[in-house]
Amino acid sequence: MSDQQVELSPSRSEEAHSAQTVPSANMIYCHGCGKQIHKTARSCPHCGAASSVKTGDKSKLVAALLAFFLGGLGFHRFYLGNILLGIIYLLFCWTFIPMLIAFGECIYFLAMGQESFDRKYNFS
Numbered sequence: 847m848s849d850q851q852v853e854l855s856p857s858r859s860e861e862a863h864s865a866q867t868v869p870s871a872n873m874i875y876c877h878g879c880g881k882q883i884h885k886t887a888r889s890c891p892h893c894g895a896a897s898s899v900k901t902g903d904k905s906k907l908v909a910a911l912l913a914f915f916l917g918g919l920g921f922h923r924f925y926l927g928n929i930l931l932g933i934i935y936l937l938f939c940w941t942f943i944p945m946l947i948a949f950g951e952c953i954y955f956l957a958m959g960q961e962s963f964d965r966k967y968n969f970s
């Protein structure tokens with residue numbers, strides 16, 4: 847009996863350890879409970895919430911290019927679905943301030959990870 851217990855406990859702790867150190871490259875955060883789940887998972891194993899309700903297929907690069915070339919007119923905001931912001935950019939385009947903001951956003955889009963971009967603009 848005591849031998850079995852000794853054998854069981856190391857394998858258990860090893861299992862728990864490997865579960866904690868799963869590489870996070872393919873992991874996303876659950877919208878329901880905030881725990882890390884694999885990005886291909888249809889639903890969260892922790893809380894059952896649908897993990898990836900993809901609402902769009904917007905490209906980071908297209909957003910960055912639109913921000914760079916037509917950002918002063920808010921095109922990237924229209925593209926990303928922020929219609930109201932796009933209109934504000936358009937209204938103030940003559941001040942050239944939206945152009946400066948859009949240039950910063952272009953760099954921001956390029957610098958941000960695909961995953962965080964998706965979470966922000968492609969998932970509900």
Ligand SMILES: [Zn+2]
Nearest residue numbers: 876879890893
């Ligand atoms: Zn969850």
